[in-house]
Amino acid sequence: MLRITGGKVYDPANGVNGVIRDVCIQDGRIVADVEAGRTINATGMVVFPGGVDVHTHVAGAALNFARAMIPEDHLHSEPFVRTAIRRGGISGATPTTYVTGYLYGGLGYTTVNEAAVPILSARHTHEELRDTPIVDKSTCVLMANNEILLDQLEAGETERARHFLAWCVGAAKAYGVKAVNPGGVTAWKWGKDANTLYELVPGYNKITPAGIIQSLARIVDDLGLPHPLHLHCNNLGVPGNYATTLETLKLVESNRAHIAHIQYHAYGGNDWTTMRSESTRIADYFNAHPNLTADAGAVLFGNTVTITADGPWQHLLYKLTGRKWGNIDVENETGCGVVPYVYKEKNLVNAIQWAVGLEMLLLISDPWRMSLTTDHPNGAAFWRYPEIIELLMNADFRREQIKKLPPKVLERIILPELTREYTLYEIAIITSAGPARSLGLRQKGHLGIGADADVAVFNDIKEARKMFAYPRYVIKGGEVVIEEGEVRKTVEGHSLLTQPFHDPKIADFIRPLFQQYYTMSFDNYPVEMERLEHPDVQPCTQANS
């Protein structure tokens, strides 16, 4: 039993805006009152629901591939020295799994969504997530370039496609469905890309990226998955891509969709020299369409490594940087590319990217539909979120930072004109309540009675950067895991998953195809439930169909 008393509580999901009240915890849940147990005096502090990261890359084959590529980054990152409580490890752009848990917990985050999991290596992702303490974990399975699925869409077998997709979510022990550069990764397997939404996908006679996007958004809604289609649009990072993004948003008008790392999809211009921000156009459309949610994918200057299932983009980035490049294509399902990258303040393109991330966060008017992310580690490592919060809450600080950019940038961005400053209430929305709602996690992102007892307590100070970097207390599932910025206890997290309904006979349909196209035995393909740490199946709204 635990009582947090005297703190200013921000619980947007329940309309609580900076009210001094007690938060009581028993058996891992928020309760109305407790009679005994520890009391934390949070006078002079603010109390938030535990943070929720809607889009991050913290585990699995691609990230683990990246880890091996950047020993030089590990060498210069802060080492985590082993203690009696916590294990040793490495921070930096691709923290080791245990350190990932400590670092997220150390920011007051208690739930993360690993956004890109191939079914074929989902077992690996879950093994890593098991070794990621403190946070609860959900995953999105990559479907938009799955060739068995594309074959069904090509053949017009939409119902079978739905059953197949539902089976895949269950097999991967995933929570949601992710679409990355629909059709483009398949094309990449021949060294090509899908640059327009209406061209045929190489190897197919009927399907286009547009068709894949619409079908997937519809299937996800039909299955009643709690999280909408998690969509990484085509032409990521390319100047002039805002047009593709707008077309994509129109395609999903009659469905729900979550637009991942929207910053990377809001550029104008024709090439790298004429690139400019088109955040206003994207935000205007977005603001008028409540079916959409998004996350920022904001960029901060400095060293990082970019990892995405978007193979063609990564090859382009490699050609631009001339540095290292890693790529793994995953049979029949997806691909992945890895390129170490430095975002430089004095680089025109990078400066525009930095500005566009903040512009999107400031221009999207409804904070409930916009989550704070850096598409970790693509835009910056997640442990740098407090720097972004400072930029959002403090327009003066923002102006100081803009002054450091090359002057040429000013005519390409609109950031200097934006005066909005986020309130603490809005920060609680974009870091917790909003992403929880977008993910459809009813137990998360709020402090109402019955919610999971995931709570973050921060000093109520002016500098948001310091305030959010060092929470005074972090409570996960009712246990105090962080105190005074130090790891005090390392609890195990839950694995959040869904099991959407599928016709059990679909397995008989998949088996022969699988034997033909794959190199693993079909029986070994689905991840066994026993391999998950504390599996926690979340309901779909459509029990069957």
Added chain:
Amino acid sequence: MGGKVSCTLGEVKNRADLIVYWGGNPAECHPRHFTKYSLMPKGRFVPNGRKDRTMILVDIRETASAKAADIFLQVRPAKDFEMITVLRALIKEQPVDTKLVAETGLTLEELTDFAQRLKKAKFGVFFFGMGLSMTRGKHMNSAALLTLAAELNAFTKFVAMPMRGHGNVTGGDVIMRWTTGYPFGVNLARGYPRFNPGEYSTIDLLIRGDTDAVLVLGADPGATMPQPAIDHMVRVPTIVLDPKVTHTSKIARVHITTAVTGISAPGTAYRMDEIPLPLKPPLKSPYPTDEEVIRRIYQAVAKKPPLMPPVRPKVPRV
């Protein structure tokens, strides 16, 4: 700087029309490789199987695998690095020295033809073995082939993959990466991981005699390592965990018999392309699993007073 461009084996099965084995003898060492993944299977985009594929073998001698190859290129011993570097120049149409090229054992014409085939493939793959990675030049030979594969992607689709030895080497590599950030050659003595192959890799530690104890798990270094390394294992307390008595057990102070992973102990094995496969043991063993033994050793050690003071001095990062 190049990089590492790879894929899962199913991509090879479904797409590869050019398969190059380099410094390996799959016919004898990985017999299922041809039939399951690379040469023979009918794939989605290579429906005629073997007929749709070209295989090239590069090795220092004509091994049994040469029979399976369409083209055999015999490179002189320890000239792989030169040969690959020449290919890197040729694909970019850069000049090379004809006379020095010939010292690789292959003529400029042969290498030019090879470079053209690499560029013209629709989907090419290099599988490389210890004949490349363990001969003079070692990691730089592998780096050369990985770089060549990465650079070929300016023209077509090309990947490269090491053919690992037996046992779950890849699994060890994968787990080291997620727990320490590094694949091998990791030192944890200072409470956090440090990486420096040559300094912290097992063979170098043993040859220099840098350790005062050795724990051997899932390996038989007593059979494979050079004599100075073996001498050191004899000198210091060496503990072996293995289902059977190995060469190393014979020189070790302690041998602990453990259950055979995959037959009587569960777990995960990672295939050479890092795809995880569940191990579902059909039998039970009277012996403890490796994991259980390690856990018990760890628990016993944890009871001892810590070796480092609780507050560590501020020292520079090394």
Added chain:
Amino acid sequence: MSQTIFTLKQRPDVPLEAEVLTPDVVASLSHGEVASLPLFMGKRQFRVDDFFEVNGSGTDNLVFHGDCGRVKWIGRAMSHGRITFSSHAGMHLGAYMKGGIIKVGGDASDWVGGEMSGGLIHIHGHAGGQTGAAYRGSMKGMKGGTILIEGSAGIELGMRMRRGLIAVRGPVRDFAGLQMKGGTILLMSGAEIRTGAWMVRGTIISLKPLKMMPTFSAGCVYNPNFLRLYTKSLAEHGFTTPVDAWHGVYRRYTGDTSVPGKGEILVWSGPAH
């Protein structure tokens, strides 16, 4: 000039890590403070005086007696002062060094002057592998300063170096100047194979014939007069070069064409006419 003298009591079984033993750390300390600085051996922490007899209080002039071949990281990132070894020195000697002088009477191990940016390291015996090299994964090796080796040197000498000078009197093993991007390497007794492999820029000068990579193009024969400058500055450090070397003519090779790079290798081809 006052000195701080460290005499090794016994050669350690397991290598010692002594990154605190630099003029920057030691100079301002009392004798007692120097003696109690931390050293690490495996998982254990020790004091300097557990392994060394310490004479004198802290100065910026450190002298090591005894075989320190198993003591790593001495002189790490030093910016000034002087370190002298009467015998051998261990791995990572003068790594990340910014300034000052290190002199080794005996041999040094691997990674001498790894990623150093300034200062002078003079080894009278042999040096190990990766001298003046980049650490694993890093794009930049030595960025400045001078490394002089009277004996032989191991593999990957000056790997990915950007600036600075490395001169080796004895033979050098494989991959000297690997992926070099700048700076100068002087090989007085040649090198085994793969010299200058994948080099992008920079200069390698060899006074002995070299086994060239096939990816270098042979060019003209000439007398590069900048060599006189090098010989002069080397002589100032007591590192002598034969008169023929700077009077001689050199065959110029450029490469590595596989990159493609614009590095140059100058191979002595005889005395000037």
